[in-house]
Amino acid sequence: MKLRNLFKRSKKGQSDNTEIPIRHVQFNFDEATMSKYCWDDNAFSSAFLLSFSAFIPHGEHFVIDTIRACREDIKDPALKARVAGLIGQEAMHSKAHEEFNAVYQEKGIDLRRIDQLGEWFFKRHLPTILPRSGQLAVACAIEHFTALMAQRSFSELALMDKLDVGAKEFLTWHLVEEMEHKSVAFDVYQELVGSYWIRAVAMQLIPIYTSSIFAYSVQSILRTPGYRQSLPKMVGGFRFWFGLKGYFSKMQPGILRYFHVDYHPSQLETDAALHEWQHRLFSPGGMLEGIVIKTLVSKENQQEAPKGNLQEVSQPKCRSQI
Ligand SMILES: [Fe+2]
Numbered sequence: 177m178k179l180r181n182l183f184k185r186s187k188k189g190q191s192d193n194t195e196i197p198i199r200h201v202q203f204n205f206d207e208a209t210m211s212k213y214c215w216d217d218n219a220f221s222s223a224f225l226l227s228f229s230a231f232i233p234h235g236e237h238f239v240i241d242t243i244r245a246c247r248e249d250i251k252d253p254a255l256k257a258r259v260a261g262l263i264g265q266e267a268m269h270s271k272a273h274e275e276f277n278a279v280y281q282e283k284g285i286d287l288r289r290i291d292q293l294g295e296w297f298f299k300r301h302l303p304t305i306l307p308r309s310g311q312l313a314v315a316c317a318i319e320h321f322t323a324l325m326a327q328r329s330f331s332e333l334a335l336m337d338k339l340d341v342g343a344k345e346f347l348t349w350h351l352v353e354e355m356e357h358k359s360v361a362f363d364v365y366q367e368l369v370g371s372y373w374i375r376a377v378a379m380q381l382i383p384i385y386t387s388s389i390f391a392y393s394v395q396s397i398l399r400t401p402g403y404r405q406s407l408p409k410m411v412g413g414f415r416f417w418f419g420l421k422g423y424f425s426k427m428q429p430g431i432l433r434y435f436h437v438d439y440h441p442s443q444l445e446t447d448a449a450l451h452e453w454q455h456r457l458f459s460p461g462g463m464l465e466g467i468v469i470k471t472l473v474s475k476e477n478q479q480e481a482p483k484g485n486l487q488e489v490s491q492p493k494c495r496s497q498i
Pocket residue numbers: 236265266269270322350354
């Protein structure tokens with residue numbers, strides 16, 4: 177890549193106008209049926225996933241607050257509608273994660289310290305050190321990373337089957353919605369900021385910060401009495417995520433694509449997985465029947481509707497929807 181490209185304003189006009197529904201869900205997490213190991217009966221993998229779950233609600237609030245703060249500056253009405261969808265989806269995600277985390281807290285796995293760390297990082301640290309453009313760039317990086325995780329998780333059917341029953345529906349739903357709104361923060365960034373180098377630097381900041389936070393979080397969970405397993409088993413969990421052919425290694429090409437000057441999240445191939453898992457989750461008799469209580473879509477996509485309003489979807493996509 178030529179050096180001058182680092183300072184180039186990335187292209188606009190590639191936005192994706194997919195409608196983003198806000199699904200109100202009620203998972204009714206049941207402590208009795210949820211294993212203390214939520215991933216593949218492995219202590220390391222489960223500690224990593226629980227760390228992620230304890231940390232991510234603050235990241236989602238950060239995305240919501242960042243996007244909401246600049247909503248008035250967005251001129252494109254279709255993008256405003258998708259912003260409403262993104263905010264609604266992320267709000268539901270963080271609520272569900274908090275409920276999920278509370279079950280593990282009840283089980284004696286202390287996630288409060290990780291929760292506090294997430295709150296400090298996203299609520300106090302990042303807004304203090306970054307201008308609005310930098311915060312938007314971090315929001316884009318988070319959204320790219322979660323969309324990549326969705327793409328990776330659905331790339332092999334066996335991966336989702338490693339989840340404990342109590343976590344599977346909930347995390348599948350979260351990942352599907354990450355694919356649905358994967359372009360929104362990026363399109364807001366392109367409309368309001370557009371600088372290539374700010375988003376490129378932000379993407380590099382994420383692993384630098386989060387690797388140390390996650391290292392601390394995982395070891396704090398593994399210190400829970402009765403949680404550790406044999407060393408070879410836990411090393412197996414570590415290699416699953418971080419090994420040369422592990423979960424994150426296979427995400428590297430997708431991470432590197434973000435550094436292309438003309439990158440747009442619509443270039444991330446998620447359509448096939450999205451349609452398949454939307455069907456599995458939300459069709460009548462699907463995995464989330466009885467869990468999705470209602471679905472709202474922004475009326476801004478419809479020409480007769482006043483801006484910013486939401487309306488309930490009249491045609492149910494699953495029997496449980498109103
Ligand atoms: Fe989310």
